[in-house]
Amino acid sequence: MPLKAVLFDMDGVIVDTEPLHRKAYFKTFNELEISVSEELYTSFTGASTKRVAETLIQKYNLAHSYEDIAAIKRAHFKDYFDNDDEFDLIPGVRELIKHYHENGIKLILASSATMVTINMVFEKFGLEQYFSGKISGAALKESKPHPEVFLLASEMAEEPVTNCMVIEDSTNGILAASRAEIFCAAYRSPHSKNQDYTLADIVVSDYEELELDKLSKYF
Structure with missing residues (x-):
């Protein structure tokens, strides 16, 4: 064919955008005061923010909604997207x-x-x-x-x-x-x-x- x-x-x-997502995610994890291992972070590759947020809420018993977490992460990502020289x-x-x-x-x-x-x-x-x-x-x-x-x-x-x-x-x-x-x-x-x-x-x-x-x- x-x-x-x-x-x-x-x-x-x-x-x-992986390095930007990474920076944005780890900044988000810090804000949520959770410690995410490299192994867990690697398992998120290719997953939507919604799925990542839902996994975090479940794993760490977070009181946030997935929309809250997604919004925090999105704001950090946008900042890196616009301003990171290496992108x-x-x-x-x-x-x-x-x-x-x-x-x-x-x-x-x-x-x-x-x-x-x-x-x-x-x-x-x-x-x-x-x-x-x-x-x-x-x-x-x-x-x-x-x-x-x-x-x-x-x-x-x-x-x-x-x-x-x-x-x-x-x-x-x-x-x-x-x-x-x-x-x-x-x-x-x-x-x-x-x-x-x-x-x-x-x-x-x-x-x-x-x-x-x-x-x-x-x-």
Whole structure:
């Protein structure tokens, strides 16, 4: 089947907001006066803020609502997003996005991030022109590793799953793509630690490896 649509995760694939989220989360944990281990924090990779907040409320018997926790975290995140000098697109991703766009491939964003965060990223880096659709997993009933976000993205692209490819970097995202039965390229980010790429169809550490001529043996 020919490749007609690429479904991009955002965090760790297009931008690395992970360091910003990390700073914002740990600042939030300090405010909530809870001590979160690295192991627990790693288990949150790819999960929505709502799910993280609900986990914290349960684990630490917090009196806060998940909305309260999400609001605290969001304020810290926005501050880092606007002011952190190190924040930029992942190397090579703008070129890859333009490459697909120029070759008539439909691009859909399918991220666990909120639509507010997605729009902030798209505006800051001028990505709107390349994408024909955006889905926020935060607005869905199920979050990754449930396949819902990618199945909706393939519907939005108006392409069968066999004509789609997912680009992901997290265990949960790769599992979601696998459950959706969509070809999955895993990007091995220097920042995503302890992620499991076993279920990915290909694993790359440089976006040039995902140019169309390199994918011809798969599609």
